[in-house]
Amino acid sequence: MQQEEIPSIIIIGGGLGGLTLYHALIKNKDKKEFNVKIFERESSPQDRWQGFHIGLASFGIQSLLKCIPPSTASNLQKAMPDPIPDVEYHSISITDHTGKQLFKPNIKQVKNVYEIANTPDSFILTYRDILRNVLLENVPVQWNKKCTGYEETEDGVLVYFEDGSQEFCNILVGADGVNSPIRKQKVPELQLFDYGITFINADVPVPKSIMDILLKIHDKCCFQKTLGLNGDVTAVAFRIIPIENYKDKDEPHYRTTIGYAYPTSLDDDSDKKVDDNDPATVVEHVKLMIRKLRPNCEYTDIMLQLWELVPKTTPNEQDDYPFKTYNTIQRRKMQDINPLSVNSWKTSRVTLIGDAAHAMSPVMGLGANNAIQDADNLSQALLNYSPDNSISCIKEYENKMLKRRSADVLKSRSAALSQSSPIGYFGVIIRNTILKIMHITWNVYFFVNNLISRK
Ligand SMILES: Cc1cc2nc3c(=O)[nH]c(=O)nc-3n(C[C@H](O)[C@H](O)[C@H](O)COP(=O)(O)OP(=O)(O)OC[C@H]3O[C@@H](n4cnc5c(N)ncnc54)[C@H](O)[C@@H]3O)c2cc1C
Numbered sequence: 250m251q252q253e254e255i256p257s258i259i260i261i262g263g264g265l266g267g268l269t270l271y272h273a274l275i276k277n278k279d280k281k282e283f284n285v286k287i288f289e290r291e292s293s294p295q296d297r298w299q300g301f302h303i304g305l306a307s308f309g310i311q312s313l314l315k316c317i318p319p320s321t322a323s324n325l326q327k328a329m330p331d332p333i334p335d336v337e338y339h340s341i342s343i344t345d346h347t348g349k350q351l352f353k354p355n356i357k358q359v360k361n362v363y364e365i366a367n368t369p370d371s372f373i374l375t376y377r378d379i380l381r382n383v384l385l386e387n388v389p390v391q392w393n394k395k396c397t398g399y400e401e402t403e404d405g406v407l408v409y410f411e412d413g414s415q416e417f418c419n420i421l422v423g424a425d426g427v428n429s430p431i432r433k434q435k436v437p438e439l440q441l442f443d444y445g446i447t448f449i450n451a452d453v454p455v456p457k458s459i460m461d462i463l464l465k466i467h468d469k470c471c472f473q474k475t476l477g478l479n480g481d482v483t484a485v486a487f488r489i490i491p492i493e494n495y496k497d498k499d500e501p502h503y504r505t506t507i508g509y510a511y512p513t514s515l516d517d518d519s520d521k522k523v524d525d526n527d528p529a530t531v532v533e534h535v536k537l538m539i540r541k542l543r544p545n546c547e548y549t550d551i552m553l554q555l556w557e558l559v560p561k562t563t564p565n566e567q568d569d570y571p572f573k574t575y576n577t578i579q580r581r582k583m584q585d586i587n588p589l590s591v592n593s594w595k596t597s598r599v600t601l602i603g604d605a606a607h608a609m610s611p612v613m614g615l616g617a618n619n620a621i622q623d624a625d626n627l628s629q630a631l632l633n634y635s636p637d638n639s640i641s642c643i644k645e646y647e648n649k650m651l652k653r654r655s656a657d658v659l660k661s662r663s664a665a666l667s668q669s670s671p672i673g674y675f676g677v678i679i680r681n682t683i684l685k686i687m688h689i690t691w692n693v694y695f696f697v698n699n700l701i702s703r704k
Contacts, residue, residue, distance in 0.1 A: 255284050256634060259408050259418040261396040261431060263289035265377075266603030266620030267424030268384035273316035273628035281632045286416065287388060288408075290395035290425075294385055298576035299378035300452045302486040302506045304339075304472060305329065309618030310373070311366040312625035321386060328380035329373050330490055331361045335469075337489045339373055342470035343684060345677075346477045348548035351684035353468060355695040374471045374488055376504075377617070396425065398434050399599060406598050420639060421599045422627070424620070427586070429605035438591045444610065444662070446480075446583040446669045448510040449535055453558040454492055454502040462551060464489075475552075478677060479515065480669040481542045483552055484508035507555050508611075509535050510583065511542070512669055528577040529561035585609045585662055589655035596644040602627055607654035610665040615657050623650055 258274060260267045267287060274285045291297055305313070314322060332339050339359075343352040356370050365371045395411040399421055406421040423431030432439060455463075463485060467473040473485045484507070491501035515538070523534045535556050543549040563577050586608045588594070603620030623646075630646040672680055 255282050256419040256636070256639075257284040257286070257405075257417070258420045258422060258631075259406070259416055260285065260287040260422045260424050261408070262424035262426060262429075262603075262605070263287055263291070263385070263388070263390045264424060264426055264603065264620070265381060265384065265617050266605075266624050267422070268381070268388055268390075269313060269316045269621045270422060270424060270602060270624035270628060271388050272318060272321060272384065273624055274631070276316065276318055277628055277632060281634055283631070283634075286391065286418070288391045288394035288396060288410070288416075290393070290411075292393045294382060296392075299381045300506070301377050301450060302374045302472075302488070302504075303377045303380075303617050304372045304486075304614040305365075305375045305621075306372045306614070306618050307365055307367075307369050309621045310362055312622040314363070314366055316621070316625050316628065317384070321383060324383045324386065325362050325380075328377075328383050329362055329375040330488065332358060332373060333489055334358065337374075337471050338469040339371070339472075340470050341472045341474065342467035343474045343476065344466065344548075345681060346475055346543055346548070347546050348466045348475065350466075350468070351476070351681055352688045352691075353470060354688070354691040357699075372614070374486055376488075396430060398430060401597060401599065419598065419636075420631075420643070423599070423601040423605045424603050424624075425605050427584070427604045427608040429601065431599065432586075432601055432605050435597075435599050435601065436588075436591060436593060438593050439586060439588065440590075441584045441586055441608075442590070442662070444583040444585070444665055444669070445513050446510055446665060447513045447516065447580050448508060448583050448611075449531060449578055449580055450506060450508045451556075451559045451578045452504060452506050453555060454495060455487065455505040455555065455558065456497070457501045457503070459551060459554060460487070460489070460503050460505075462547075466548070475548065476668060476680070477542050478672060479511070479542045480671045481511040481515075481538065482509070482668055483539075484510075485555070505555070507559075509539070509552075509556075510665075510669060511538055512671065513582070515542075523580065525579040526577075528559065528563070528579075531578050531580060532556055532559050532561060534580075583610050583665060585658050587655050587658045587662075588651050594647065594651065596640055596647055598639060598643070600627065600643050600647060602650075606650065607658050609654075609658045609661040611661075612665040612668065613657070613661045615661055619654055619657060623654075626650060 271287050340356045344350050359365045359371050398409050400407045405419050408416045423429050475483045487503050487505040495502045523530045588607045602623035627646045630642045634642050
């Protein structure tokens with residue numbers, strides 16, 4: 250009897266989505282075996298800064314735990330240490346431009362990553378770069394392999410790489426991020442939607458003296474946002490875990506992600522002096538915008554101090570800077586891709602997961618969660634794979650993915666555009682009132698829900 254050939258899958262992209270998919274396909278080997286290869290354009294795990302704190306929600310963690318083997322799960326602590334009771338509050342706090350609190354939803358604080366998976370609405374601040382490192386363990390990523398395109402044949406897909414090599418597979422998965430060449434070939438009509446918002450992010454070591462003030466204003470919340478009057482938004486995210494072996498031994502410092510977003514139309518003549526290849530000018534630009542758009546107050550001073558901590562040159566010694574690799578900061582355009590904005594999706598042996606299919610604004614913190622859930626959903630759909638039904642498996646995955654992710658893209662877009670719309674005097678009153686009503690409604694709901702669940 251002739252043995253059935255093991256089908257092959259190629260994943261392009263070793264980011265959070267691609268790596269999770271790799272683990273899931275290998276974990277499910279007993280149920281359905283695939284030969285899986287994963288290719289990444291970067292030259293090594295440290296090639297590019299993978300940083301920032303990201304919030305992982307209950308549904309993302311649920312999928313992650315389903316996809317990864319126990320050995321990888323046991324290392325998740327490194328990327329998402331257990332929340333520290335009474336010190337950290339894993340939730341969002343939104344204040345106005347002076348630091349007056351508008352919205353801080355009470356959400357159930359959990360003990361560890363396993364509890365999050367079973368607690369809807371909970372989330373945990375996670376180190377994105379470390380999560381990627383954890384997911385890379387035991388994955389034979391082929392580095393320095395930039396995919397340039399593919400060709401579908403009768404029985405499979407030929408995948409082309411920049412170095413002139415090619416590979417053949419039965420199914421090709423583009424997990425290659427927002428600028429995915431696979432998406433550009435599969436659905437060329439699908440375009441990035443530009444919000445007209447500029448954003449800038451950096452990771453900085455924040456001293457305890459500043460952290461204490463932020464924690465007081467935001468009631469221990471680890472994810473903090475302020476809304477200005479001109480569509481300008483500041484964001485700060487951190488864990489209250491001191492950076493190990495930091496050069497300043499006198500005072501603990503905390504790794505912190507800071508962000509600043511503003512309507513691009515506010516860039517005026519001064520932006521001509523900004524060179525996105527020169528971080529010193531970008532930092533100066535952010536500080537200038539903050540000074541221009543924010544009132545003179547304690548909160549504005551703190552924001553300026555935080556931006557002053559951003560390196561003005563690329564640190565080349567690890568000793569200089571507490572994070573493994575570092576890419577200098579740049580202004581970036583906020584963009585997304587709504588996968589259902591075109592009706593030309595045709596299911597084939599080539600499919601997409603994560604940002605490649607549905608990049609979304611970071612405002613609601615859904616991108617990585619969705620990339621991980623895509624990996625889970627696709628691996629589940631592929632359990633039914635046979636040579637005759639490969640397309641229907643992918644169709645099952647894509648139908649669900651397109652509908653759900655399009656809704657999240659639009660939700661995140663609407664949140665980003667409304668928080669970045671300049672508002673006048675009356676606008677502020679309306680916005681602040683809406684947020685305060687949301688605050689009360691949410692927290693009453695949380696209180697009642699808690700009472701019921703205790704009975
Ligand atoms: C500031 C900021 C804050 C965010 N906060 C959150 C948050 O709180 N919660 C959340 O859930 N999400 C958040 N996100 C979004 C999240 O980081 C992304 O949605 C997530 O990383 C997407 O994963 P991915 O695997 O689809 O793509 P990526 O992580 O972008 O990985 C794609 C990989 O493909 C590789 N690649 C690209 N092109 C090629 C090629 N041609 N050949 C080979 N390899 C290629 C890339 O090098 C990369 O390694 C945030 C994003 C930003 C920018």
